[in-house]
Amino acid sequence: xMEWALILGFIAAGIRTxxxxxxxxxxxxxxxxxxxxxxGIEGAMLMGAFSGFMGAYLTGNLWVxxxxxxxxxxxxxxxxxxxxxxxxxxxxxxxLAINLLAMGLCLYFFRIAFSQGAFPYxxxxxxxxxxxxxxxxxxxxxxxxxQTVFVYIGLIAVPLIYFLIFKTSFGLRLRSIGEDPxxxxxxxxxxxxxxxxxxxxxxxxVGMAGGLLTISMFNVFDSRIVAARGFVAVSIVILGRWNPxxxxxxxxxxxxxxxxxxxxxxxxxxxxxxxxxxxxxxxxYVVTILALLVGGRKVRGPAALGSPFSKE
Amino acid sequence: MPxxxxxFKKTKFEVEKVSNASTExxxxxxxxxxxxxxxxxxxxPNGVVANxxxxxSILRGEVHALLGENGAGKTTLVKILSGCLTPDSGxxxxxxxxxxxxxxxxxxxxxxxxxxxxxxxxxxxxxAENIALSLSLSGRLNLDAVKGKIKEVSKNLTLEIDPDARIxxxxxxxxxxxxxxxxxxxxxxxxxxxxxTSVLTPLxxxxxFKTIRRLKSKGRxxxxxxxxxxxxxxxxxxxxxxxxxxxxxTLPTISTNEAELAALVVEGxxxxxxxxxxxxxxxxxxxxxxxxxxxxxxxxxKGVDLVLHAGEILGIAGVAGNGQKELVEALxxxxxxxxxxxxxxxxxxxxxxxxxxxxKGVSYIPEDRIRRGVVLSMSVSExxxxxxxxxxxxSKNMVINRESIDRYASDLISKFGIRASDPCATVSSLSGGxxxxxxxxxxxxxxxxxxxxxxPTAGLDVKASEAVHxxxxxxxxxxxxxxxxxxxxxxxxxxxxRIVVMYGGKFVGEFTHDSLDIQKLARLMxxxx
Numbered sequence: 001x002m003e004w005a006l007i008l009g010f011i012a013a014g015i016r017t018x019x020x021x022x023x024x025x026x027x028x029x030x031x032x033x034x035x036x037x038x039x040g041i042e043g044a045m046l047m048g049a050f051s052g053f054m055g056a057y058l059t060g061n062l063w064v065x066x067x068x069x070x071x072x073x074x075x076x077x078x079x080x081x082x083x084x085x086x087x088x089x090x091x092x093x094x095x096l097a098i099n100l101l102a103m104g105l106c107l108y109f110f111r112i113a114f115s116q117g118a119f120p121y122x123x124x125x126x127x128x129x130x131x132x133x134x135x136x137x138x139x140x141x142x143x144x145x146x147q148t149v150f151v152y153i154g155l156i157a158v159p160l161i162y163f164l165i166f167k168t169s170f171g172l173r174l175r176s177i178g179e180d181p182x183x184x185x186x187x188x189x190x191x192x193x194x195x196x197x198x199x200x201x202x203x204x205x206v207g208m209a210g211g212l213l214t215i216s217m218f219n220v221f222d223s224r225i226v227a228a229r230g231f232v233a234v235s236i237v238i239l240g241r242w243n244p245x246x247x248x249x250x251x252x253x254x255x256x257x258x259x260x261x262x263x264x265x266x267x268x269x270x271x272x273x274x275x276x277x278x279x280x281x282x283x284x285y286v287v288t289i290l291a292l293l294v295g296g297r298k299v300r301g302p303a304a305l306g307s308p309f310s311k312e
Numbered sequence: 313m314p315x316x317x318x319x320f321k322k323t324k325f326e327v328e329k330v331s332n333a334s335t336e337x338x339x340x341x342x343x344x345x346x347x348x349x350x351x352x353x354x355x356x357p358n359g360v361v362a363n364x365x366x367x368x369s370i371l372r373g374e375v376h377a378l379l380g381e382n383g384a385g386k387t388t389l390v391k392i393l394s395g396c397l398t399p400d401s402g403x404x405x406x407x408x409x410x411x412x413x414x415x416x417x418x419x420x421x422x423x424x425x426x427x428x429x430x431x432x433x434x435x436x437x438x439x440a441e442n443i444a445l446s447l448s449l450s451g452r453l454n455l456d457a458v459k460g461k462i463k464e465v466s467k468n469l470t471l472e473i474d475p476d477a478r479i480x481x482x483x484x485x486x487x488x489x490x491x492x493x494x495x496x497x498x499x500x501x502x503x504x505x506x507x508x509t510s511v512l513t514p515l516x517x518x519x520x521f522k523t524i525r526r527l528k529s530k531g532r533x534x535x536x537x538x539x540x541x542x543x544x545x546x547x548x549x550x551x552x553x554x555x556x557x558x559x560x561x562t563l564p565t566i567s568t569n570e571a572e573l574a575a576l577v578v579e580g581x582x583x584x585x586x587x588x589x590x591x592x593x594x595x596x597x598x599x600x601x602x603x604x605x606x607x608x609x610x611x612x613x614k615g616v617d618l619v620l621h622a623g624e625i626l627g628i629a630g631v632a633g634n635g636q637k638e639l640v641e642a643l644x645x646x647x648x649x650x651x652x653x654x655x656x657x658x659x660x661x662x663x664x665x666x667x668x669x670x671x672k673g674v675s676y677i678p679e680d681r682i683r684r685g686v687v688l689s690m691s692v693s694e695x696x697x698x699x700x701x702x703x704x705x706x707s708k709n710m711v712i713n714r715e716s717i718d719r720y721a722s723d724l725i726s727k728f729g730i731r732a733s734d735p736c737a738t739v740s741s742l743s744g745g746x747x748x749x750x751x752x753x754x755x756x757x758x759x760x761x762x763x764x765x766x767x768p769t770a771g772l773d774v775k776a777s778e779a780v781h782x783x784x785x786x787x788x789x790x791x792x793x794x795x796x797x798x799x800x801x802x803x804x805x806x807x808x809x810r811i812v813v814m815y816g817g818k819f820v821g822e823f824t825h826d827s828l829d830i831q832k833l834a835r836l837m838x839x840x841x
Binding site: 166167168169170171172173175176179180183184186187188189300303 | 415416417432433434435436437441444445446448449450451452453
């Protein structure tokens with residue numbers, strides 16, 4: 001009986017750990033379908049995490065933190081959009097620049113806001129919310145319906161994003177731009193407008209993914225808090241073959257490995273335990289590489305992914 | 313530009329006058345014109361005057377051929393009509409109303425649509441998705457409605473198509489049909505087809521012509537651009553000949569003939585080419601039981617045997633995609649040979665690197681000249697010396713001798729008539745036709761024993777094509793062996809001493825120049841012998 005509860009707890013933790021990856025990879029799926037490779041997602045998540053923390057810390061309201069993280073995510077991604085759409089800079093370089101910019105900005109404002117040595121933390125976190133009724137279902141209720149709001153948003157977003165990409169005219173245009181922006185623009189499609197719109201969607205999702213790290217997972221802010229989750233999200237997009245359901249599968253895989261690595265760590269004893277458990281923390285990243293080796297070969301993404309487009 | 317009533321009246325008057333003057337043979341009233349253009353002038357940013365004082369009209373329900381050489385201004389004219397380019401001056405009237413066509417969308421609204429030489433389809437999308445894309449829909453995507461519309465239009469014109477087929481899986485002829493259907497779904501009644509036959513097999517050309525006739529019978533107008541006189545005669549009601557950016561003449565097809573048209577297309581050019589036969593000598597290239605895999609892992613070349621003799625041109629006829637490309641790539645070292653051997657005299661070339669094969673004297677004129685033939689960002693002279701810059705006199709002790717390269721380049725530039733401002737100009741500043749000449753010049757001037765020529769005259773005008781043919785025959789008389797792969801059956805028949813037919817990765821037939829049976833050849837090409 002005890003073991004059963006442990007396993008359920010582990011699954012629930014896996015889903016919870018997967019939620020930031022899910023939100024971020026859904027956002028990245030949208031923009032990559034439109035041919036934009038946004039590696040600045042790491043920076044956008046960091047901005048979301050920082051702004052979410054500050055919003056929640058200064059107002060004492062965690063929901064304000066959620067809102068500020070979304071706004072920060074959208075703004076950061078729009079800066080990236082301006083660089084690659086308007087100025088037509090290289091997408092990879094711009095993305096990496098955004099990451100550096102975000103790191104610098106967060107460190108700077110954090111230092112301005114708090115004196116050296118201060119250790120600000122949020123007194124409360126957005127915790128699990130049991131959905132009345134559904135959470136009473138045995139097993140499923142425990143695992144799926146006693147989760148944080150971010151898990152619910154992520155799970156609802158999967159079919160929504162799927163519908164957006166594959167069942168709407170907007171999605172058809174978006175995908176055509178990802179395949180061949182020159183042809184799309186010839187057909188009268190406003191490439192820049194659709195790309196900006198897709199970036200706004202991504203910004204909101206990625207910002208939220210960052211925010212949930214500070215306002216729902218950890219109650220502190222640290223400039224290393226994102227810990228390459230943005231980059232992992234990019235590989236999840238490839239692994240999920242640019243499909244929201246694939247992103248869900250990929251996120252769960254990494255969520256579970258991350259949960260697993262922490263979980264095993266708690267069982268370790270002896271003098272080597274701390275270093276072994278640190279080593280285990282690499283597990284999700286090793287799995288990223290292995291999964292890409294197995295599932296990422298011979299996949300065909302949007303044909304124009306990463307290539308610049310200018311009208312003239 | 314707002315039109316004042318006076319201006320409009322004046323234009324109307326002039327239109328009447330001009331149209332009376334220009335249509336000597338058929339008395340038409342102005343209202344029969346679907347489009348009337350007058351005095352169009354277009355200068356490109358690089359100073360090339362592509363259209364000068366062009367006056368042209370198309371009637372309702374007419375098939376009108378625009379005939380001319382590369383660079384005659386045909387494409388520029390139709391790009392102006394379809395809104396892809398704006399003219400510097402001149403006027404366009406559609407159904408008697410003066411209009412400005414700023415972009416392709418506006419053109420479609422006016423009922424004018426164009427099928428470009430390079431298709432504007434998304435290969436990974438289905439037919440229905442591609443057509444939906446240009447119908448400016450919004451909200452939820454209702455593909456069933458689009459499919460219904462496609463079915464309705466295609467039934468009306470008996471143009472069958474599977475709306476759920478993915479474009480990349482369709483043959484070129486059907487892709488073109490999708491482009492035409494897309495325009496029809498947008499209620500376009502003047503269709504412009506830019507060099508529509510250049511990508512098609514003979515059978516597909518037949519199908520296209522049937523389609524055009526059906527369109528005509530339903531009251532649609534078609535402008536077809538071509539540089540082939542025969543095609544213009546076969547399909548059109550009227551022919552407008554363009555040369556050097558100007559309209560030379562508009563003629564009713566019925567009252568003209570091939571000789572007259574040919575003379576109008578290339579004024580002052582009489583073919584000086586004397587086609588002779590080669591005297592095949594010793595075998596130089598011996599290919600045994602060669603098998604090569606294609607891009608998708610399928611067996612593209614299935615156990616091919618081939619012997620090429622010195623002083624011989626061997627033509628490989630076949631519909632594109634039957635293994636010719638893979639065969640050529642295997643012979644030039646660009647693709648792995650799965651089994652079989654390729655011998656140059658006694659030297660084994662099987663799976664040797666391209667550089668080794670080049671050193672052994674195998675020249676290669678690739679079909680995709682831009683991606684495989686040149687380095688766009690390097691200069692003309694550097695590109696001309698690209699295959700032997702390591703040798704004397706181009707370099708000595710690993711130091712390049714620019715002077716000798718430039719001298720060599722200048723020589724080839726004048727010999728092959730490459731239009732480049734100077735040998736140091738980058739290749740990216742050259743036109744497609746001139747890039748073709750450059751590649752041909754390099755490959756035919758480096759003392760090769762064997763020339764593998766893939767579509768050597770594609771994109772070249774009559775004069776340049778003749779120069780290439782001349783050079784190939786000249787080399788043949790010197791004992792060079794050539795493998796000629798061409799979609800242009802006329803070219804193969806004209807030059808080849810021997811013709812093999814490739815179908816489904818195999819050689820399915822062989823003819824000598826004297827035993828040639830064109831009907832049988834055409835049947836073999838389609839796999840129905």
